Amino acid sequence: MKLILDNTFEKNNYTSLSLETGEYDSCVFEACIFSKTNLSKSTFINCEFINCNFESPLLSSTSFKEVAFKECTLIGMQFEYCNDFLFEVSFDNCVLQVCSFFKMNLKNSKFNNSKIIDVDFTSCNLYAVIFDSCDLSKSIFANTNLEKTDFSTALYFSIDPENNKLAKTKFSNDNLSGLLKKYDLDII
Template identity: 45%
Template sequence: MNKSFFEDITYKDQDFTKVRLEKAAYENCIFEGCNFADAYLDNMNFTACHFSHCNLSNANISHSVFNEVSFSYCKLTGLHFEHCNPILLSLSFDHCSLTLASFYQLQLKKIEFTECKLIEVDFTEANLSNAQFKGCDLDKAIFEKTNLEGADLSTAINYKFDPEQNRLRKAKFSKDGVVGLLGKYDIVVM
């Protein structure tokens, strides 16, 4: 069965919790002020789409393609990006809340997070090489066996993880932020 195809359409202020977004391929579409909380967005294709001021909390995004998709001022609480189709996965986030989201084992080279709340986000075994975390709050974010080589966390705050359990070559940190890498040593930095 062929999926429908929608291109260059703007969806504004729609509630997709009541009427499901059609299972289709969406290219160069804009979703503005839409509610997708707990909605089914599985098995869809999103290419060069932009989500602005949307709520996608706990949406089912299993097997969906997100290629060159950007999110700004969105709430994405509890999203499991590792359930997406990893082929062509390309995302960026600006002023978003991704509390309890998961990027487990994903290839996310050069991903950009700008002014995002990444509270308790799981980055375990993800490849975040050359990622940008500009002004992000990473309180209780999980970094285990994560590739952060060349990543820029110089303006990020509240991160705490073991540098021996992650790849950090050429990663950038602020002097104040380095304290978050020393927690396991139980030392006092003055």
């Protein structure tokens, strides 16, 4: 596998192409487009994706290790097809829509000031994950480990306490209604 070290990729359009399979270490991708791009079997270590657009890229056996997504739009990303060994990602000021982390280990991950719309977290390990100022509209939490997860500044989530593992999970008084939606209560 080819090693690509400390490179910056700017304004590249990889639509319907394959990114060169390799190990990208300490690389920066800025204002790039990854629409239906084949990222399979590539490894990204300590990389940053800044202001990039992703739409349904192929992620079979893709590795993300200490990867930061900043100001990116990610639509239809199926992270469950990634290599889960040392999988570590963070999202800052991003839009994630119709993505899936099914059965992924996201322990200690950070989501900051992001719109996380219609994202599947079913059977995930979200132990000590921080959702800081995130919109979680229509996102799915089912059979999910939410121990020590911080939802204190999150908005619009719906979590069934009977169908998820909650212990020391953080909520604020203002967003507790997200735990009661299934009961169709009027909370004033």
